[in-house]
Amino acid sequence: MSGTYDVAIIGGGVAGFSAAMYCGRLKLSTLLIVESRGGTILLTNHVTNWPGIKAISGMDLATNIEEHAKEYKPDIVDAKAVKAEKTKDGFSITDADGKTYLSRTLILATGSATRKLNIPGENELENKGVHSCALCDGVFYRDKTIAVIGGSDSAVKEALLLTQWAMKVYMIYRGEKVRAEPINLERVLANEKIEIVNNTNVKEFAGNGKLEKLILDKPYKGSNEFKVDGAFVEIGRTPNSELARQLGVKLNEKGEVMINRHAETSAPGVYACGDVADTIFKQAIVGAGEAVLASYCAYEYLQGKKR
Template identity: 40%
Template sequence: MKHKTKDNIHNLIIIGAGPAGLSASIYASRYGIKHKIVGALLGGQISETHKIDNYPGMEDMSGFEFSQKWGNHAKKYGVEILPELVEKINKENNIFSITLANNNILQARTILLATGTKKRKLNIIGEKEFIGKGVSYCATCDGFFYKNKIVGVIGGSDSAATATLYLADLAQKVYLIYRKKELRAEPFWVNLIKKNSKIEVLYETNVVEILGEQKLEKIKLDKEYKNSKELDLDGLFIEAGSDPATEYFSELGIEMDEGGYIKIQKNGATNVLGVFAAGDITDGSDKFRQVITAASEGAISARAVYNFLKTNKK
């Protein structure tokens, strides 16, 4: 199968360069489907992670190194990865037109949506104003700026737990602030948190306001901690979960579940002919959103694309 057909229409465009998109690309290449990837961040979410240590065969590796290895593996087969954002997709006469942020338009017979999720904002008073001035959504990216400082992390999931542990290596003190009675992160992380003397967990507590002059100086809590509802901080990391990144294909009429995740069949096909999806953006893999499941869905979808193109040969 050719990368571009005579009419300049690609057989496949993969949108997303995370584990799902890169794994799909490796399989697509090996099926002989020459294709392109459009993906803003090589490696996806895992590239911004401090460490990954649960992917078989890749022990205790930084998220950045892990992502580079995957990117290089996909590129070994000659795929071009465009580091661009997709803004819009529409479909006419069974051809998809994919509009990029740089105004280029790619056309394709099939598309594979692998754009994962994006970090949820909490809309706390002051949150928006202090983004980049003390409020961050990425501990690995910004943690360095808080060496020997006092920081807070909001959340109770695996990503909140790993961000907290990472920050504890750098900061003087880390408050993990969670609205429930118990953290919901893996027990492995919870044990490490409990053993770390730099970390204090404030359970059943919400942050209601972020305060400061030029930059974040303190936060207001909805209940007292050491006789005050105010807590002095240098930085606040928000790890409050994620939502699927789906706005750009709203015109396609793709079926989603109540949480906004794409409904897929066992082979990664969606309800729209020629559209496949893989990874964190789908309702697949029992919603167990991990690198290993994203990679698996990517591989399965690439095979489905191959079968689809074979059956619908032009």
């Protein structure tokens, strides 16, 4: 359709397509602007915490949610939204090709991006030994020695995944103890291929055309040089909150969009859900729930209801 949509949803991950599904159920005219369909869940090999489904790949889960949303026939534009502005009656969103769309409410499901270490060699050796997607690129390290940099639950899961190819996986973590869910921590401690190097930072990726070694800030077995064939950086993610910033929506110190328990932001008619929001537990199931709340509250807002 053309004209003004009831709701525009920005983002095509679990949260974005969940919101599109629910807005469809609520009979809202819905526009979904998607830079990349699937979102962060695509990086997860096995999703085992989606209620009702014991195990499913991230790819299949994302596809299922997208197909479910499409049953309600939202308009979907594959484009990067680069600008968001308040208008008299709602919002305007402009994509990277300069095309502008209008809506009465806005749901931000813009997700997050991989965080970088920002150390020497990281950009030069990207995909030449330095990676951020174990699921995609782990296959190149069959019987090799690799390092996972980070100590979060995601880092632990990456390390576990990589053991199916690698001969040895070092987890290099700046803290004392890795911060994984207990079930994953048990798995990593029981895995003989994984060794944790704690209280250590990586200062540099070094190599001539391909990664040859890490430079550590303290010696490991007598040397600051740590020879590896590959390294996977998993130190968390940064929220994609630029559009929220443009709208003057309140962000927290991490740059995440602050929402209340109704997925409302500080700006009337603007909602947020998924990894861009200031939720403490970033999981697909949480993002989907927030998306449903955002959709329902957008619906109530359009009905003129006040809380």
